[in-house]
Amino acid sequence: MNIYFLRHGQTEQNKNKTYYGRLDVKLNSTGIIQAEKAGEFFKNIELDKVFISEKTRTLQTAEIVLKGRETKLIKDRRINEIDFGVFEGKTYDEICKLYPEEVKLWEKEWERFCPMNGESYEMFYKRVKSFMEDIKKLDAENILVVAHGGVIRAVYSYILDENLRFYWKFSSRNGDISLIKYKYGDFFIDSIMHVD
Template identity: 55%
Template sequence: MNIYFVRHGQTDENNNRYYYGKLDVCLNEKGLSQAKRAAAFLNRVKFDEVYVSERKRAVETADIILGHNFKKINIDKRIDEMDFGKFEGKSYEQIKKLYPEQWGKWCSDWKNESPPGGESYIEFYSRIRGFMEDILKLNRKNILIVTHGGVIRSAYCYILNDNLDFFWKFASKNGDITLVKYEYDNLYIDSITHVDV
């Protein structure tokens, strides 16, 4: 099985380095260009199944990649980005200034603490793990998953023996394409391609 993860194209919030997960925003011009490059890279792959986050930026990216060639897209909220609660739409500097105590707790225990009104990484990861377990039960050749950087990095943690400490050991850039293979009960990262050079 070939599992293709694509991170959505850039948004203005990415460009401004804001924390955002639940905010539903569209791709900017650069993001549209990244999605078109991902589409060109993947144009020869025949997908048997497609899963997309609920967020507009992911849906837009998937629409560009697939064109009108795919009938059924599975919108799955389990692969929405992490909910940052009151930290949403704010920069690192703004959060430190507005929520110094909560920011400090979150930084000292990023797995278990959650931003005010948001979700903890453990909560977030549990839905990604459940999603991955369901994907591995499918009998498909090529699966496309269009989602977010935090989701993809969490999928890497799942692949690397369910070790959450790997979350900070990988980047996931806008438009990146990761090919994960599942063969003989072995799950591994085959390649990571940056479409934006």
């Protein structure tokens, strides 16, 4: 089985380097171009299933990629980006100024720290892991998952060690395409491609 993970195209929040996951925002003009480039990559690949998060940015990306195809989009909340709670929509500098004590805790125990009204990386990882466990059970040749940078890093972590140890060892740029293969009862990372 081939599972293609596509990070949604750029948004203004990505461009401005703000922390956001729960915020529902649209692609900017660069993000639309990135999605169009990804569409070129997928134009000759027959996709059996397409999963997206509940966010507009993944929906827009998927619609551009699948332009003209009769493909059902399956929304799954488990592949929503991590919820940063009160940190949502703020830059790192703004978060440090507004929540200095919380930032100390965050830096000390980043896996377990949960911002107010948000979720911890451990909570986030558990739902992404649950999604991947269900992917194993599918009977399909090619699957596309349009998701978020944090989700894709969590997937890499799940494949490598089934915990968050490798979470910060990977980058995931807007528009990147990662091919994960599932063979002989195991996942492996086949390739990571930049669309630029």
